Amino acid sequence: MSMDVAIDVHGLTKSFDGKRVVNNLTLQVSRGEIFGFLGPNGSGKTTSIRMLCGLLIPDAGSGRCLDYDVIRETAQIKREIGYMTQRFSLYEDLSVRENLDFVARIYGVPNRAKVVAAALERLGLAHRRDQLAGTLSGGWKQRLALAATTLHNPKLLLLDEPTAGVDPKARRDFWLAIHQLAAEGITVLVSTHYMDEAERCHRLAYLSYGQILTQGTPSEVAAGSGLATWIVTGTALMQLAETLQGLPGVAQVVPFGGALHVSGSDTAQLDAALEPFQSRSDLSWTRAEPSLEDVFIQLVSAAGERAA
Amino acid sequence: MKRFSLSRFFWSRFIAVALKEFIQMRRDRLTFAMMVGIPLMQLGLFGFAINTDPKHLPTAVINTDQSEFSRTFLASLKNSGYFDLVRVTESEAEANQLIASGAVQFVVNIPLGFSRDLLRAQHPTILVEADASDPSATSNAIAALNELARSALSHDLKGSASVAAGGANAIDLIIHRRYNPEGITQYNIVPGLMGVILTMTMIMMTGLAMTRERERGTMEHLLAMPVNPLEVMLGKIMPYIFVGYIQVLLTLLISTQVFHVPIQGSLWLLLVCVLLFIAANLSVGMLFSTIARNQMQAMQMTFFFFLPSMLLSGFMFPFRGMPVWAQHLGEVLPLTHFLRLVRGILLKGNGLMQTLPHLWPLLLFMLVVIAIGLKRFKRTLD
Numbered sequence: 001m002s003m004d005v006a007i008d009v010h011g012l013t014k015s016f017d018g019k020r021v022v023n024n025l026t027l028q029v030s031r032g033e034i035f036g037f038l039g040p041n042g043s044g045k046t047t048s049i050r051m052l053c054g055l056l057i058p059d060a061g062s063g064r065c066l067d068y069d070v071i072r073e074t075a076q077i078k079r080e081i082g083y084m085t086q087r088f089s090l091y092e093d094l095s096v097r098e099n100l101d102f103v104a105r106i107y108g109v110p111n112r113a114k115v116v117a118a119a120l121e122r123l124g125l126a127h128r129r130d131q132l133a134g135t136l137s138g139g140w141k142q143r144l145a146l147a148a149t150t151l152h153n154p155k156l157l158l159l160d161e162p163t164a165g166v167d168p169k170a171r172r173d174f175w176l177a178i179h180q181l182a183a184e185g186i187t188v189l190v191s192t193h194y195m196d197e198a199e200r201c202h203r204l205a206y207l208s209y210g211q212i213l214t215q216g217t218p219s220e221v222a223a224g225s226g227l228a229t230w231i232v233t234g235t236a237l238m239q240l241a242e243t244l245q246g247l248p249g250v251a252q253v254v255p256f257g258g259a260l261h262v263s264g265s266d267t268a269q270l271d272a273a274l275e276p277f278q279s280r281s282d283l284s285w286t287r288a289e290p291s292l293e294d295v296f297i298q299l300v301s302a303a304g305e306r307a308a
Numbered sequence: 309m310k311r312f313s314l315s316r317f318f319w320s321r322f323i324a325v326a327l328k329e330f331i332q333m334r335r336d337r338l339t340f341a342m343m344v345g346i347p348l349m350q351l352g353l354f355g356f357a358i359n360t361d362p363k364h365l366p367t368a369v370i371n372t373d374q375s376e377f378s379r380t381f382l383a384s385l386k387n388s389g390y391f392d393l394v395r396v397t398e399s400e401a402e403a404n405q406l407i408a409s410g411a412v413q414f415v416v417n418i419p420l421g422f423s424r425d426l427l428r429a430q431h432p433t434i435l436v437e438a439d440a441s442d443p444s445a446t447s448n449a450i451a452a453l454n455e456l457a458r459s460a461l462s463h464d465l466k467g468s469a470s471v472a473a474g475g476a477n478a479i480d481l482i483i484h485r486r487y488n489p490e491g492i493t494q495y496n497i498v499p500g501l502m503g504v505i506l507t508m509t510m511i512m513m514t515g516l517a518m519t520r521e522r523e524r525g526t527m528e529h530l531l532a533m534p535v536n537p538l539e540v541m542l543g544k545i546m547p548y549i550f551v552g553y554i555q556v557l558l559t560l561l562i563s564t565q566v567f568h569v570p571i572q573g574s575l576w577l578l579l580v581c582v583l584l585f586i587a588a589n590l591s592v593g594m595l596f597s598t599i600a601r602n603q604m605q606a607m608q609m610t611f612f613f614f615l616p617s618m619l620l621s622g623f624m625f626p627f628r629g630m631p632v633w634a635q636h637l638g639e640v641l642p643l644t645h646f647l648r649l650v651r652g653i654l655l656k657g658n659g660l661m662q663t664l665p666h667l668w669p670l671l672l673f674m675l676v677v678i679a680i681g682l683k684r685f686k687r688t689l690d
Contacts, residue, residue, distance in 0.1 A: 053532055078534040089529035106533045 006031045006156050006187035007052060009063025009070060014047050014056060021047045023210040025061065029189060029203075031155075034182045036201030037191035038296065044210035045191040046086060049158050052189070053083045066155055079107070082149035086160040088141045092134025096125055096144055099133050100151060107152035115151060123147045139170035146177065150186075157181065159190040163197065175200050195293045206296055213299045218292060227251075227290040227298055228267040230274060232260045234283035247273040251298055263294050338600070342608045346615070353619045353634075361448050362629030365413040368395040368403045375423035377461060381434070381479075384460035385416065390449040403437075407486065409662045410648050413439050413446060413628065426461070426478060433480040440485035441655045442496045445626035450483055457481040487655040494567045499654045500623045502559040503646040506552055506582075507589055507617050508610070513548050514593025515606035523602050537685040541678075545590045552586040553579075563654075572657030581649045581663060581670075588642040588674040595677050598684040617643040645670050 007029040014022045022044040029035045037045050050056040052065050054074025062069075068076045090099045100119060104112045120126045123143050128136070133144060142162060149157060159178075163171045175197065182188055182202075190201070198204050198218065205215035214221050232240065237260050241253045244262055249269030254261045264270030278285050290298075333340060367385070371378055385391045394412060397403055403415040417435040425432035436453060438446045457479050488495045521527040530540070556579070563569040571578075592613060593606075600606040618624055620638035627638060638644045645666040652658035652666070 055528065055532055075534060075536075078532060081532075083529070083532040085525065085528050085532075087525045087528075089525045089527075091526055092524065103533070106535050 004031050005029070006033070007035075007063070007065050007189065009052070009061065009065070011061035012048065012051050012058045012063065012070075013060040014044075014051060014058055021210050022051065022058075025051075025210075025212060027063075027205065027212070027215075029187060031187050032182055032185045033202045034178060034188045034190065034200070036198050036204030037189060037207065038193065038195075038198050038204055039191075039207030040193060040300065043207040045207055046160055047210075048207070049083070049160050049189070049191060052077075053081050053158055054078055055083075079152075080154055081156045081158060082152070082154035084145050084149045084157070084159045084162055086164065088133075088145060090133050090141075090145060090148055093132060095130050095132055096120070096136070097129040099144065100148055103148045104151050109152050119147045119151055139166050142166050142170065142174065146174070150181065155186060157186060157188045157190075159188065161191050161193070163192060163194065171197075195291070195296070198292050206299060208300050208303050211303075213303055214295075222290055222292060222295055225290060225295040225298060226265055227263050227295055228265075228270050229261055229263040229288050229290040229294055230270070231256075231286045231288045232262060232277075232283055233258060234280075236282070240277070240283070244274075244277070249273040252294070252301070254294065254297070261288075261291070261294055263290055263298065265298065336605075338605045339608060342612060346612065349612070349615060353616060357630045357634035357637075358619060358625045359629040359631075360444065360625060362445055362626040363389045363449075364392045365390055365446070365449055365628055366394040366411065367391040367414040367416060368397060368406045368412045369393055370398060370400055370403050370415065370417040371396055372398055372420040373418050373422035377423045377426055378418045381418070381456075381460050382416075384456055385453075388452050388456055390452050391416075405662070407437060407439050408652070408656055408658055409665055410439070410652065414449070429478075431478065431480045433482055435482050435484060437484045437486050439487060439656075440489065440491055441487040441651050442622070442626060443488060443491035443493060444496075445628060446485075447491070450485075453483065454481065495569050495655060496651065497623075498559075498563045498567045498569050499650045500647050502556055502563075502582075502650060503585065503621075503643050504618060504623055505555055505559065506586060506646075507643050508614055509555065510548055510552055510586055510589035511593040511596065511613060512607065512610040513551070514544060514590050515596040515600060515610055516603050517544050517548075518594065518597030519600050519603045519606045531686075537682055541594055541681065541685065545587070545594065548590055548593075549583070549586050552590075553582070556582050569654060571654055573653035573659065577660060577663065578650065578653045581646070581653070581667065584667065584670050584674070585642055585646040585649075588670050588677070591674050591677040591681060592642075595681040595684065598681055598686075617641050620644070622647055639669065640673065642670055642673055 005028055007027055010026050012022060012025040013020065025044075025048055027048075037048065039045050047056060051058050052070065054070070054077050057071065062071065064070065065077050066080050068074075068080075070077065091102070094102065097116060097120065100116045101112065104116055109115050117126075120129050123146070125140070125144060125147065128140065133141065136144060146162070149159075157178075163174055166174065171194075178188055178190065179200075190197075192198065201218070203215065203217050204221065206213045206221070214224060216224060234240075237255065237258075241255065241260055244250050244253050244260075249264045249266055250262060250273055251264045252262075254263075262270075262274065264273075274285070277283060369382060371382070382393060386393055391414060395403075395406060400417075403412075403417075406412045407415050415437040417437070419433060419435075422432045422434070434457070438450060440446050461478055485491060521530060560571075564571060593610070596606055596609040596613075600609055616637065620630065620634055621627070621641050621643040622638065623643065627635065627644065630638065648666045649663055652662060656662070
């Protein structure tokens with residue numbers, strides 16, 4: 001295995017009470033890459049992340065994380081990763097500084113006091129150091145959690161829906177911080193269900209029902225979907241949407257603000273179906289690249305049909 | 309009209325809440341089991357195990373007078389039902405050791421020349437030493453003893469000798485209530501309370517400390533960090549040992565200053581025993597925390613352990629009054645041994661040799677519980 005690969009796992013599978021939550025997960029993530037883990041709720045993102053950091057033992061499969069075996073060498077993995085849980089998991093009844101100090105002691109960080117002070121400064125938490133973590137707002141809690149996760153200079157960050165319930169400004173700052181960390185050579189695997197965040201990743205994978213449906217760079221994913229999309233603007237769009245919905249070749253009709261995105265996987269069939277409407281004077285049609293959201297919704301409904 | 313609709317809504321809302329409560333109760337299996345288990349346990353313990361008139365108390369006999377009369381006296385002791393003659397010896401030192409360690413409750417000393425003095429009507433003395441550190445355990449037996457002394461030999465002495473021996477007052481019975489001559493209940497209860505307080509708080513505190521991590525979601529972060537179960541367990545136990553010692557010192561201070569409980573033995577030895585007892589209880593709390601899913605369940609399990617500890621340890625009711633099965637159960641509990649240790653050291657002035665028989669069961673209990681706890685402690689979230 002080359003030194004450029006941070007995560008390289010094959011066929012990871014996990015079931016709970018007979019229900020397969022992650023099925024045959026195969027994943028390669030390069031060092032220094034921001035890898036997005038996308039998928040609806042319950043698609044197995046959290047379970048996958050927990051298997052990568054040794055919190056869950058896979059039922060089947062094998063692989064390496066930072067060149068350590070994900071099944072046998074979890075102790076070594078834990079020392080070199082930073083894991084930020086979906087739910088705030090620092091101590092609410094400890095102050096900001098006490099929380100960081102605790103984490104630094106657990107990891108045996110040298111020059112602890114200095115490192116903690118520097119982290120407080122860097123994340124703009126210095127003036128809140130003596131505030132109890134439980135009294136912080138969502139955005140500040142998330143900043144604190146990130147600080148605690150990066151205190152020991154991990155080589156790999158596993159972030160489980162770090163921006164859920166955080167306001168747009170804090171989200172933007174957070175992604176800036178993640179890009180800075182990646183530029184320093186840290187690998188970041190981040191799960192999210194925000195599509196705009198997906199586009200900020202170097203590469204991404206889309207999970208549904210415990211299975212990876214597609215992976216690649218955002219543009220590869222869009223191109224690989226084979227999806228053709230038209231954007232329509234005009235009047236009485238909701239009636240139009242209802243009319244288009246049932247036509248052969250039209251896979252999905254989704255309203256986006258004042259426009260409709262009409263997509264289908266067979267370009268010729270889609271164009272033929274839309275032809276009669278394109279001459280209408282109250283509508284204007286433009287051809288567009290499918291958005292990641294279009295692609296993913298298409299993937300999920302296709303997977304759902306296969307499963308049914 | 310308005311009134312009618314209000315009351316109708318009240319009923320539907322009331323039903324909604326009650327129904328929800330029933331559903332939640334049914335989901336929490338452990339709570340449900342406790343609600344059934346605790347009354348059953350109480351009925352069982354109070355109904356079958358507890359007996360405030362303890363009989364068959366182990367008794368050692370120092371018999372240097374091998375005569376018909378002493379045999380008759382001992383036989384009548386036995387027949388009273390209160391005394392089991394577990395050891396007949398000629399050595400006073402051995403008998404002393406037995407009563408100090410708590411192996412026997414009474415030592416009956418029949419002196420040399422007992423039968424001779426009896427026949428000469430010189431009112432020979434029988435000395436009975438009672439371990440009165442728990443006054444309630446011995447009081448009925450002592451009452452029976454006085455009655456026995458009057459009547460036991462009347463049959464043997466019937467005829468010529470009885471007249472000579474002076475009838476009913478043939479024997480001088482001297483009862484020596486050792487360790488607590490005035491029969492002060494506080495001497496027994498107050499040191500015992502130390503054990504009860506420690507059992508309650510230590511188990512509950514550690515049980516809660518761990519389940520709290522799980523409930524608040526901090527467990528996931530803790531497990532994702534490079535820390536092993538032993539480090540977590542010991543780190544969590546340590547602060548409570550400190551708390552336990554504060555409780556012990558407080559209890560000791562009040563015992564001696566307010567209730568004037570004597571400290572006959574070594575305070576340092578007591579503090580060492582306390583350490584072992586605290587550690588044993590903390591390990592129980594740790595074990596519970598690996599089983600309980602939330603703080604509520606940890607509390608319930610603490611109570612489930614605490615109840616038999618109170619009832620079966622000899623704290624509230626005389627240990628020897630209980631049937632054998634209950635005594636065996638009691639022997640497992642740390643509080644039983646701690647009570648013997650603390651009463652032995654404070655009231656009897658016991659040293660290391662007499663405390664050892666109660667130290668090793670504590671140690672064994674703790675090691676077994678820690679082993680199970682470590683085995684159950686999960687490094688993963690599985």
